[in-house]
Amino acid sequence: MPALRVASYNTRDFLDDHRLAARIVRAMDPDVLCLQEVPRRLGAGARVARFALRCGMHWSGRHRGSGGTTIFTSPRVELLECRHSRLPVRWPDRTRGYAAARVALPGGGGLTAVSMHLSLDRHERVAHTERILGGLPDGTPVVLAGDLNEDDTGEAWRLLDVPERLRLVSPASPTYPARAPRRRLDVVFASPALRVLPRREVLVPDAVWAQASDHRPVWVDLQLDG
Numbered sequence: 001m002p003a004l005r006v007a008s009y010n011t012r013d014f015l016d017d018h019r020l021a022a023r024i025v026r027a028m029d030p031d032v033l034c035l036q037e038v039p040r041r042l043g044a045g046a047r048v049a050r051f052a053l054r055c056g057m058h059w060s061g062r063h064r065g066s067g068g069t070t071i072f073t074s075p076r077v078e079l080l081e082c083r084h085s086r087l088p089v090r091w092p093d094r095t096r097g098y099a100a101a102r103v104a105l106p107g108g109g110g111l112t113a114v115s116m117h118l119s120l121d122r123h124e125r126v127a128h129t130e131r132i133l134g135g136l137p138d139g140t141p142v143v144l145a146g147d148l149n150e151d152d153t154g155e156a157w158r159l160l161d162v163p164e165r166l167r168l169v170s171p172a173s174p175t176y177p178a179r180a181p182r183r184r185l186d187v188v189f190a191s192p193a194l195r196v197l198p199r200r201e202v203l204v205p206d207a208v209w210a211q212a213s214d215h216r217p218v219w220v221d222l223q224l225d226g
Helices: 018-028 044-055 122-134 155-160 206-212
Strands: 004-010 032-036 070-073 078-087 096-104 110-117 142-147 186-190 194-196 218-224
Touching: 004 018, 004 110, 004 142, 004 186, 018 044, 018 206, 032 096, 032 110, 032 142, 044 070, 070 078, 070 096, 070 110, 078 122, 096 122, 110 122, 122 155, 186 218
Parallel strands: 004 032, 110 142
Antiparallel strands: 004 218, 032 070, 078 096, 096 110, 142 186, 194 218
16 A cells, blocks of 8 residues: 655744745645645735646635645545534634545545644633544544644543544644744644554755744655554
């Protein structure tokens, strides 16, 4: 079964050098890219579409109500369905949401990928995680990736990290802030049916990360067992 690269990237609403961010995505060359903090207001659709084009990836073309989350796919996988959902927050906090995509893999099989961006409020993070987990399909491999806004001591993290359902597959390296990372906020969890393959590094100069976003992306190579 061919390898599948899944990546997650918080692009800070393209306030930094989004062209450089696209070059980083091309260097990572993911099959599935889970994005957080893409533009979401007036004219946002055209900006995200141009970013997808610069990344050399496909975008479903809709992310309304997703709190700035969405998913890109490479030509190597087939996008079967993509939906975007809102998560409730206290007004006037930033809107939150998640995106979920079903993809068919080369060589057969498929999975559901979820891009999530949790609240800054710990109680909301738990409620958001419970809602996302409650909407996952049964019997289908799942990859859940994004910006949790907490590390492994948080309650939402512990809800995700249940080995018989999902386990952490991304590296232990911190991702935030991009210039000198100290916190591991950006992570990838995957179903037990997805095997982690040896890591292949992406060569990007240290100074470049912070020019593209305030977060560094994460990526992992996976293979569907069987």
